[in-house]
Amino acid sequence: MKISTSWIKEYTKIPNDKTSLYKLLDMFSQQCVDIDDIKEYGSKLDDIKIGQITKIEKHPDADKLKITKIKVSDKEDIQIVTGADNIYIGMICPVIENEGILPNGDKIKSTKLRGVESNGMLCSEKELLLGEDHTGIMDLGQDFNKHIGDSLSKYFYDVIIDIDNKIISTRPDLFSHRGIAREFSAINNTPFQDIKIKELKNLGINTSGKKIKVDIKDKDFCTRYMAVIVKNVKVEKSPLWLREKLSKIGIKSINNVVDISNLVLSEIGQPLHIFDLDKIGGEDTTIIVRKAENNETITTLDLKTRNLTSENYLIANKKEALGIAGIMGGKYSEIDNNTQNILIESATFDPVMIRKSSKIINLRTEASGRYEKGLPQQFASIGINYAIQLIHELASGKEFSPITDIISKKEILKNSIDFEFDKIEKVLGIKIEKNIIIDILEKLNFKANINGNIINIIIPEERRDINESVDIIEEIGRIYGYHNIPFKNPILETRPIVKNLGYDTKKQVKKILVAESSWEIKTYSFINKSLLEKSFLSIDDSIKIINPFSEEYTHLRNTLIPSMLLTIEKNLKNQENFGLFEVSNTYIKSNEELPIENTYLCTSYYSKNKNIETFFIIKKYLNDITLYLNLESKFEYIKGSDKKYYIPNQSAKIYINKELIGDIGNIHPQVKNNFNITGNITVAEINLDLLGKYIKKSFKSTPISKYPIVTEDINITYDKEYISKDIINNIKDSDIRDINIIDIYQGKPLKDNQISITVRITFENFEKTFIAQDIKEKIDKIKQNISSKFKNLEFR
């Protein structure tokens, strides 16, 4: 919302010099509401002078041109040739002389127009960036008679601030210059001079005719409706000051009547609607506030035909809809140049229903934006009285009807709050003097009384956001200034840190994978059908987002695999081989209220070189995780995962203590094709929530033998019908401490169905040092034992 600082000056004193003003604006944005933008209006008018036309002659050689003499100083009048039609002798208007620069940067030079010298230019509003009007020369009016020769910037310069509406969504009183001015008065600690609105009787006008009849059908929606008829108004161009006031805050001037409603809106914050009385049925008509019928239509002021629903509310007469209540008026009943009699509406509508109504037809306006915040009923009466005064002053309004005022539902207002004075210090952390507190609150239109340790506060009608003590404490805190609250060492009760198993597990797993040269990635939790299908997965298992923002992200993922493959695809043109991992949640459909969320680890290794057995790299990572996390037992791998993106015979289910916790496998060649990946990829997915259960909480260290350990390697060649795990499980001896496969070999001179492994066995005994003979005997026994269980074993 745009606020003119010179308008604020009508209410309270703010600095004129730029430095002090900008400093105040900075405080304002800290203590009231953020300023999105500050713009200077009329800032490049230094070369524009106020001049008066003293003579107009016809151009001898051009019908459309006139030769004028302009008085801008005591010196000789200057001669300017112009094509404008609206000039007259005595007119006071903006003039730019030879060598002067226009706000748009153009330099004016003396020239000859059809042989007649012209030493400057008379300017339109648009040329000076002071308005939209470019049809004629700007007429400053006789009020500027005393200022001839002055620079225009002296009278038109303003600093316009654009404030962030979001933060004040609970402060309807701030959607107006009057409300913002009160804040300035509190922040700058300057007196506040409220607007004085004269009611009809104080204007010296007796009402005539009868009140307009109003029938409110929905009393929850329209809580107050005020209206007045004004006859014989004169619709014309607004005076310069009004046009300027609106232009500065970005509102286009239409005519005096429409401009008045916009002025009231910007100054008081109360939306008005003004109808052409004769177009809506004259003074005998009945205004009806009602719900719209489904599919009822109305053409609004912006010339769009709106299709309505029963969530919309209308201002209507018995025959037809006149406007969408609180949002926008109808085109048919608008004010035009022939309008003579008008009806001014100033009403209060329910914020939630306005919000719904505006949302459903996707039409937000200055009016609806304010109604949505919940305007106080009081504003309706301030608004209509201000409008009456302005119509009287600016549109020759003399014949006013009595005001219709229906309050169909009284607003429930909290009038006062009591609380313990100490609480202010308890929340803010600083002791503030009583008189300062009272002063701050009074500047904000509260009344405060301190009685012993109780502070009593009377809440002004417009402050509907104040409900309890902290709301008042916030008012005190922000105006006192949070920068005045000191930095103190906090007093905190000591307490042990509560361990978070999930966070700790994730942290450990990530650490070990980084040490394995893997890179952590973070991919979006949302995926789409095509990505799933490329991974041989079905969208049916994923949870749908009702309102996705793009086709690319339509479902919650239940596996990290597709995003992992996509990330590999993205990176493989830059890297020969790499390991990636992600730790993130998956979301699975459930019969409970919320989906099931599990934290998964997805770890992958890609190698362009097909000779690198990525499967065993990932398996190493997983085994290292079991060691690093100090899990209760090792992982067990059962051949054949049921996940379709794996090659069945190159995949496994992963168990720990008989519980299935994940899968590992080489990616299916067709899936690789789908992701344009050539080379080897192995991906494993592990449920970390389940894994976390198997981290040893505590353990006892075991004694170590003082005798040296002995390692012995045996090489076993076996037929592929067997698996290494079964062979190794049969390597038994009471002194074995550890068994590891340290080498795998396939190929010549072995037969095709043979594989050879080197197994390193570590022996340890607590009572003696082994001699060569002991080990030889053990190894012979081991060989004998496994040879008896597996056919065609060979040892080398």
Next chain:
Amino acid sequence: MTNIKVLIESLSNKQSEALDRIQSCNNLNDLRQIRSKYFGKESEISKILSNIRDIKDDSEKKQIGEYSNKLKNILEIEISKQENILKNIEINKDLDKSIDISLEKYTNNIGSLHPITQMIDKIVEVFGYFGFSVASGPEIETDWFCFQALNLNINHPARDMQDTFYIKENHILPRTHTSSVQIRTMLKEKPPIRIIAPGRVYRNENQDQRHTFMFYQYEGLVIDKTTNISDLKSILTTALRNIFDNSDIELRLRHSYFPYTEPSFEIDATCMLCLGKGCNVCSNKGWLELLGGGMVHPQVLRNVDIDPNIYQGFAFGGGPERLLMVKNMIEDTRLFYENDLKFLSQFRKI
């Protein structure tokens, strides 16, 4: 019968032969073999000495024993002398070797934690100094946990501030902020409460340099009997000074509005790049908006059955991406989720 003279002579022959060999030996392996050749069970000297049992005369036995011991000693000394010489030669050989230290052979890279993970770990560590524990909650939430309990009723105008994705209309949603974890924690634990809750959040917004529909937040909450705005200021100032490793950072609280805190503020920190003088990064303001926060609204406490007349405290929230963008001068927040290794590899340590 064995002649002592013959024995001594053959030993004496062995001695000169052995000495020759020892002195001419030029590597430690050979020297070891020489030792076993002359001293081992099967050695020539042992063979000669095995004949001693044939000698009957004790004095002769003694004589030959003494002779052989002398011989052994001489050879031992000579071997260890030669051993020393050879070892020294090897040491000198090693010392003489030079390497091209500019070469690299084992270039196996270490990986890296995602920068967001590193920033979250840092935040958790720093708030840990003040006794904050890590808390977490589900990413998919009910409307009650994400909004209503936080004083954001269905018709609250501030709901416009957060564009929400829905799984079930107006009911189940990917959380729009980590503030839902406040509610879950307060329902579970009794004050004093001090938590820090990092996690993913989702907003239905258009993607651009500064927005992604998914991002991270960290939420802090303190509930006890005394914690006030002054405490908030000092804890957050210290925390941010730690996170940015810069003790010149000051905080500025700007009045703002959140339904779940009252008073509420935007929390700005001194721009650490220009130290408040004004630069491109802070749009010449000298301040950077890093967090939002305030004193927990009494209605929120009532919603979780904590008595606001006894307990109070503050809550705050911010984005790790924002901290990283400032700390590491990252211009586009989407880079965090593009996972290009050329980007990630710059962040081995933030």
